[in-house]
Amino acid sequence: MFGWEFPPHIAGGLGTACYGMTKGLAHANVDVLFVMPSASGDEDQSSVRIINASDVAASDSGWNINEFLDRVKFLRVGSNLHPYIDPSDFSELVEKEKKSQSEEFKFYFRQKYRFSGKYGKNLMEEVARYAMVAGAIAADEQFDVIHAHDWLTYLAGIAAKRVSGKPLVIHVHATAFDRATSIDPEVFRLEKMGMEEADKVITVSNLTRNIVINKYGIDPSKVVTVHNAVDFSGREEIEVKRGVNDKVITFLGRITFQKGPEYFIEAAAKVLKRCPEARFVMAGSGDMMNRCIRHVASLGISNRFHFTGFLRGDDVQKMFALSDVYVMPSVSEPFGISPLEAMKSDVPTIISKQSGVAEVLKYAIKVDFWDIDALADAMYGLLRYPNLSRMAIEKGRREVDNLKWDSAALKVKKVYQSAIDNSK
Amino acid sequence: MGKSVCFYFQVHQPDRLRQFRFFDIGNDFHYFDDFTNRTIIRRIADRCYLPMNQLLLEQIKAHNGAFKVAFSISGVAVEQFGKYAPDVLDSFKALAATGCVEFLSETYSHSLASLSSPSEFKKQVKEHQKMIQGLFGVKPTAFRNTELIYSDSIGELVGQLGYNVVLAEGAKHVLGWKSPNFVYANALNPRVKVLLRNFGLSDDIAFRFGNKSWEGWPLTADKYASWLSSSLAKEDVVNLFMDYETFGEHQKASTGIFDFMANLPSAVLAQGLEFSTPTEVASKYQPVAPLNVNYPTSWADEERDTSAWLGNELQEEAFNKVCALEAEVMKTKQDKLINTFRKLQESDHFYYMCTKFFSDGSVHSYFNPYDSPYEAFINYMNVLGDFEIRVKDAVKQNKNSK
Numbered sequence: 060m061f062g063w064e065f066p067p068h069i070a071g072g073l074g075t076a077c078y079g080m081t082k083g084l085a086h087a088n089v090d091v092l093f094v095m096p097s098a099s100g101d102e103d104q105s106s107v108r109i110i111n112a113s114d115v116a117a118s119d120s121g122w123n124i125n126e127f128l129d130r131v132k133f134l135r136v137g138s139n140l141h142p143y144i145d146p147s148d149f150s151e152l153v154e155k156e157k158k159s160q161s162e163e164f165k166f167y168f169r170q171k172y173r174f175s176g177k178y179g180k181n182l183m184e185e186v187a188r189y190a191m192v193a194g195a196i197a198a199d200e201q202f203d204v205i206h207a208h209d210w211l212t213y214l215a216g217i218a219a220k221r222v223s224g225k226p227l228v229i230h231v232h233a234t235a236f237d238r239a240t241s242i243d244p245e246v247f248r249l250e251k252m253g254m255e256e257a258d259k260v261i262t263v264s265n266l267t268r269n270i271v272i273n274k275y276g277i278d279p280s281k282v283v284t285v286h287n288a289v290d291f292s293g294r295e296e297i298e299v300k301r302g303v304n305d306k307v308i309t310f311l312g313r314i315t316f317q318k319g320p321e322y323f324i325e326a327a328a329k330v331l332k333r334c335p336e337a338r339f340v341m342a343g344s345g346d347m348m349n350r351c352i353r354h355v356a357s358l359g360i361s362n363r364f365h366f367t368g369f370l371r372g373d374d375v376q377k378m379f380a381l382s383d384v385y386v387m388p389s390v391s392e393p394f395g396i397s398p399l400e401a402m403k404s405d406v407p408t409i410i411s412k413q414s415g416v417a418e419v420l421k422y423a424i425k426v427d428f429w430d431i432d433a434l435a436d437a438m439y440g441l442l443r444y445p446n447l448s449r450m451a452i453e454k455g456r457r458e459v460d461n462l463k464w465d466s467a468a469l470k471v472k473k474v475y476q477s478a479i480d481n482s483k
Numbered sequence: 484m485g486k487s488v489c490f491y492f493q494v495h496q497p498d499r500l501r502q503f504r505f506f507d508i509g510n511d512f513h514y515f516d517d518f519t520n521r522t523i524i525r526r527i528a529d530r531c532y533l534p535m536n537q538l539l540l541e542q543i544k545a546h547n548g549a550f551k552v553a554f555s556i557s558g559v560a561v562e563q564f565g566k567y568a569p570d571v572l573d574s575f576k577a578l579a580a581t582g583c584v585e586f587l588s589e590t591y592s593h594s595l596a597s598l599s600s601p602s603e604f605k606k607q608v609k610e611h612q613k614m615i616q617g618l619f620g621v622k623p624t625a626f627r628n629t630e631l632i633y634s635d636s637i638g639e640l641v642g643q644l645g646y647n648v649v650l651a652e653g654a655k656h657v658l659g660w661k662s663p664n665f666v667y668a669n670a671l672n673p674r675v676k677v678l679l680r681n682f683g684l685s686d687d688i689a690f691r692f693g694n695k696s697w698e699g700w701p702l703t704a705d706k707y708a709s710w711l712s713s714s715l716a717k718e719d720v721v722n723l724f725m726d727y728e729t730f731g732e733h734q735k736a737s738t739g740i741f742d743f744m745a746n747l748p749s750a751v752l753a754q755g756l757e758f759s760t761p762t763e764v765a766s767k768y769q770p771v772a773p774l775n776v777n778y779p780t781s782w783a784d785e786e787r788d789t790s791a792w793l794g795n796e797l798q799e800e801a802f803n804k805v806c807a808l809e810a811e812v813m814k815t816k817q818d819k820l821i822n823t824f825r826k827l828q829e830s831d832h833f834y835y836m837c838t839k840f841f842s843d844g845s846v847h848s849y850f851n852p853y854d855s856p857y858e859a860f861i862n863y864m865n866v867l868g869d870f871e872i873r874v875k876d877a878v879k880q881n882k883n884s885k
Binding site: 368 | 797861
C-alpha cells in the first residue's frame, strides 16, 4: 500500500483514513505493507512509537501490537521526500543525495531513471522519485495487489505494477476538482493516468465516483465506492471547562474556498439577528482566513464570532466538546470525516448536500451549501428546539458507531479479490 | 519679545495583551502579558528614561532655569512604572521639583475616546489630571490628546474641561501656506490656543538624526540651533514634539543622540532663543488666526489623520465594540472592571491592527507583539469577548443584590 502520510504527522484526512483502513484490513487477515515517504528520520520514528502508545490504550479487540505492526510493515524510504520544503533547501538536498541515490537507482532501474531527471524541483519531482523507489520496493517484496492512495502515489502504484505485474487498485480520496478553484493540469494528468492504468478504482463516495466517471472518462464498471469509516478507539474523553454559557456553533476545517466558510459567516449573521446570544467559532486556518476576518468585522458581528486559528492535538476535541452545533458547509467535499467526529462527540451536525459523507448519514441535517437561508434555519432550529438537537445527538452517535473500518475494509478486500481474479 | 523653542516629550507604554485564545473566554480574567510588559519597560527605562531624565536634570541645573521642557505621561505608563520601574517615577519627580518641567494633561489610558464618547473622554482626562496632581503636586494647564489627535470640536471639548492650551500636529493639509510657528486659536472657542508641531524640525531629531544617508547627517547641536534660529527669523515659536523613546531607543545611544541633547541647550541659548513650556508659549504670544480643523488630525504616518487606528474594518469593528460597552461597564461600579475597560481602550491595541504596512511599517511594528493585524484583531476580540461576560455578570449581580 502506497500512502503519503500516516498519523500522527498528518496534514489532512488522508493519513487518518489510511490508518483506519490498514487496521481494518489487518482484522480481515490482509497483510499490509505500508510505504510512505519519510519526512525526516526522527519524525518517522516518533510516529511509529506514537501509534504504539495509542494502540495499547485502545486495543480492546485482542490484537497485540507486535502482531499488528507485523502486518502493517513500515518501509521507510530514504530519499528527500519532504512534502513541503523551500526550493533552495531542496536543490541542495537534491544535489547531495543525487550522487548516492542515482547509483542506487541506476542499479535497480536503469531505464526509468529519466523520471527524476525531467521534473523540476517541486512536488512533482518528489512524486516521480517516490515512484522510482516504489518500483525498487516492488522488485524486492512479495505481494498480491497494489493499493495507491491519491494522486501523489499513483505514479508509485503504476511503477510497482510495471515492475511486478501485479494488479493495481487506486483509491480516490479527492480529485483535482475538489482541491482548487482552477484545475492543475499536471495533477489532472497524473490522476487520469492513474485511473486508466488501474485495474480497479475505489472512490470514497458516489459523488467522487461520478466525478471519476464523468470528468476523467473512466469505465464505470471498474469504479467502486467504499465509504470511509471512522475509528474512535484510543480517544479519551476530554474534560473541558466551559467558559461561555451561550450556545456555540462551530465551523472546523481549512478556511478555503472549497469548505464554504463564507456561507457559514452569512448564515451566522442571519441567526444572530434572531438569536443574539449565540456564538460562532471558525476553527482552522487557510488562505481565506484573513478575508473571512474582514468579512465578519464588516458585518459587525465579531463580538459573537470567534476565530481560533489552526487547532492542534487535543484542541480539536476540546472544540467539539464546547460546541452545540457543528456545521460543514463544503462546496465540494469528496467525503468529509469531521462531521463524524462531531457526531461522535454528541454535537448535532449540519452538512452540505455537496459532501460525500451526506451519502452515509441520515441524522445530520443536510442543506445546499449555497442556501444560506436553509443553513440559518437549521442552525436556529438546533439552537432553539431541544428535542431536535436531542434526536440529532442520540441517533447521530449510533449512526456513527456503525461506520466501522472493519466493514469498509471487507469491501476493500473484495475489490482486491476481483482485481486479482480479473488479472489472471 | 524673544523667540521660543518648546520641547514636549510623550511618555507612553501600552498594556500589551497576552495570547488569549477562544478557550480562555469565560475562564480567565488575566488579559495582559506581564512578562513582556515588564521586560519592555525595564529595557526602555535603562536605555532611555533613566539616562535621559538624568541628562535633562543636569542641563536644567546648569542653565539656572533657562532650559525647560514639557512631558505628557499616560496614566497606564505611570501604573506600569509603579509596578516595574519605580526608579523612573522618582527621576520624573526630581525633574518636577526643578520647576522647569511642565506636565501636560491627556487621557489616562492614551485612548481614542475623544473620537467616540465625550463623557468617557472627560472622565479619562479627569482621572489623569488627578493622578498627575498626586504625583507631581501641580495641576496640568495644557492639554495634549492621544497621538496629537485634534479637531475643532475636540479643542472645544478640551476648553470645557478648563484648558486654554492644546497641542496639535502642524499638518500640511490643515495649514496650507500658513506656518506652524505661531500660536493659533480654536475655531469654535477662541480662548483655546492651539500650538502646532513643527514636524520638519521635530522629525530631524526623532526620525532622521541617526540616518547616515540624510543630507543633514551628522547633526550637531550648533547646526540644529542655527536651523531653529533661521526658522524663527520672522516667527514666534518652534514646537518640537516627539516620543520620549526617541532618545536611546528609536535613536540608539551610539548615534550620539545623548551628546547632541547635552549640547543643545547652550547652542540654542547662544542663538538668542529661549526655551518655553506650552503654557508659557500660550501666554507669551497672541494667536495670529483661528485654525479650522474639521476632521481630526494626528501626528501619525504620512496621512496625519486617524487612519493608523481607525483606518480599516477590523479597527472600526474592534473600536465600536469596546465603546459600545461603556454604559454597561459604568453600571458595574467596580473599579477593577472600569480600569480594565480603560486599558482595553489604549490606542495601541488598534494600532496593531493597522494594515497600512508598506510606507510606515517600521514605526508600526515597533514594540508590536503580533505577527499580523489579523492576529491582533482576533486576540483583542477574544479578550473583549471575555470582558463582556465579566461585565454582564457584574451587572446581574448588582441587580440581584438590590
